Amino acid sequence: MTPARRVHVALGERGYDILIGRGLLDDAEGLCALVPGRHVLVLSDENVAPHYLLKLEAALAGKALRACVLPAGEREKNLGRFAELMSALASLGASRDATVIALGGGVVGDLAGFAAACWMRGVRFVQLPTTLLAMVDSAVGGKTAVDLPEGKNLVGAFHQPAAVLADLATLDTLPPRQLRAGLAEVVKYGAIADAGFFAWLETQAPALLAREPAALAEAVARSCGHKAGIVARDETEQGERMLLNFGHTFGHAIETAQAYGGLLHGEAVAVGMVLAARLSTRLGLAPGADATRLQALLSSFGLPVAVPAGLLPETLLSHMRLDKKAISGRLRLVLWRGVGRAEVFADVAPDAVLAVLVS
Ligand SMILES: NC(=O)c1ccc[n+]([C@@H]2O[C@H](COP(=O)([O-])OP(=O)(O)OC[C@H]3O[C@@H](n4cnc5c(N)ncnc54)[C@H](O)[C@@H]3O)[C@@H](O)[C@H]2O)c1
Ligand SMILES: O=C(O)C(=O)C[C@@H](O)[C@H](O)[C@H](O)COP(=O)(O)O
Numbered sequence: 436m437t438p439a440r441r442v443h444v445a446l447g448e449r450g451y452d453i454l455i456g457r458g459l460l461d462d463a464e465g466l467c468a469l470v471p472g473r474h475v476l477v478l479s480d481e482n483v484a485p486h487y488l489l490k491l492e493a494a495l496a497g498k499a500l501r502a503c504v505l506p507a508g509e510r511e512k513n514l515g516r517f518a519e520l521m522s523a524l525a526s527l528g529a530s531r532d533a534t535v536i537a538l539g540g541g542v543v544g545d546l547a548g549f550a551a552a553c554w555m556r557g558v559r560f561v562q563l564p565t566t567l568l569a570m571v572d573s574a575v576g577g578k579t580a581v582d583l584p585e586g587k588n589l590v591g592a593f594h595q596p597a598a599v600l601a602d603l604a605t606l607d608t609l610p611p612r613q614l615r616a617g618l619a620e621v622v623k624y625g626a627i628a629d630a631g632f633f634a635w636l637e638t639q640a641p642a643l644l645a646r647e648p649a650a651l652a653e654a655v656a657r658s659c660g661h662k663a664g665i666v667a668r669d670e671t672e673q674g675e676r677m678l679l680n681f682g683h684t685f686g687h688a689i690e691t692a693q694a695y696g697g698l699l700h701g702e703a704v705a706v707g708m709v710l711a712a713r714l715s716t717r718l719g720l721a722p723g724a725d726a727t728r729l730q731a732l733l734s735s736f737g738l739p740v741a742v743p744a745g746l747l748p749e750t751l752l753s754h755m756r757l758d759k760k761a762i763s764g765r766l767r768l769v770l771w772r773g774v775g776r777a778e779v780f781a782d783v784a785p786d787a788v789l790a791v792l793v794s
């Protein structure tokens with residue numbers, strides 16, 4: 436095991452550490468310490484479990500453990516699966532000192548977190564992220580949710596994990612498309628808040644795509660640093676946290692319109708960030724050159740930058756109206772002043788949004 440980096444999420448008594456390093460899942464003693472009570476429910480999926488579930492179960496031998504292994508993919512993040520988890524906790528006899536562990540990507544993390552938030556009105560929750568996206572974003576910050584056919588993450592709760600262990604060795608088995616999807620959320624931090632990080636990323640595409648350990652560790656730690664800071668300042672998204680939604684109003688509309696079976700979340704966010712940047716340029720907020728830079732960076736990571744064929748602008752706009760940032764039915768979007776400078780804008784004209792969706 437290499438020495439881990441540590442990022443703290445400063446939420447007072449509910450604060451927690453994100454540990455980032457290779458081999459964290461081989462530390463049986465460290466894993467066991469994450470589960471103080473007797474009952475533990477582990478949620479994973481069919482691609483992750485064969486690689487990593489056995490060592491987690493071995494570390495937790497002696498606990499009353501139930502493992503639920505789902506088929507993989509966004510379509511599993513639904514109310515039916517949530518109900519199954521409630522039944523699994525009931526049949527385990529899980530008491531208020533139970534722990535729910537998410538072993539997997541953001542789908543498993545969001546679903547397990549929502550189950551932990553709801554079981555007996557809230558039990559302990561631990562995140563063991565195994566995708567780049569989950570390490571840099573979804574495992575941190577306590578947004579938990581399931582999707583409805585009508586929209587992404589519409590049913591959920593804020594429920595912070597007690598700990599996050601990002602074992603970088605798990606990225607060795609991650610498919611390339613999933614690695615690229617995670618890089619979209621990494622780019623997001625540079626785009627919204629850190630021009631220096633953005634410029635660093637512009638030099639790192641070959642290293643990151645080749646999974647060079649030092650580059651990956653740096654990208655994960657810097658991303659977690661940004662997310663931890665924003666979450667600590669605005670846990671429940673009253674203001675600054677909305678910036679983490681850059682590209683998401685467009686991206687979520689694409690995912691919903693494709694019934695969660697088209698672009699991956701990170702890919703949809705990549706397209707969404709390009710559209711948000713283009714809209715910002717159109718509204719005179721950001722230099723066109725910065726929008727071009729953003730598109731070029733995402734392309735260098737092999738990410739899509741255009742709306743998939745066949746999706747109608749009016750359909751996407753109607754999905755955007757159910758975005759959680761909207762107020763009284765009026766769109767509120769995260770727009771851009773240029774690299775490193777995102778801002779929230781209320782009452783964005785629907786015609787301007789439609790114009791970038793058709794271009
Ligand atoms: N809560 C938040 O703050 C937040 C932030 C960003 C995204 N999200 C949510 O996260 C989800 C996307 O997460 P994701 O991109 O991790 O997708 P995912 O959970 O579907 O995982 C991606 C794929 O990779 C596979 N996989 C995972 N780890 C693996 C490994 N180490 N080796 C081999 N295969 C592996 C999975 O089986 C799956 O097929 C979306 O639902 C999105 O809405 C939530
Ligand atoms: O943590 C946040 O806040 C984010 O917005 C991070 C996003 O990357 C993530 O996709 C989140 O789930 C979107 O939140 P939502 O409130 O728009 O569903």
Ligand SMILES: [Zn+2]
Pocket residue numbers: 572620683700704
């Ligand atoms: Zn996201």
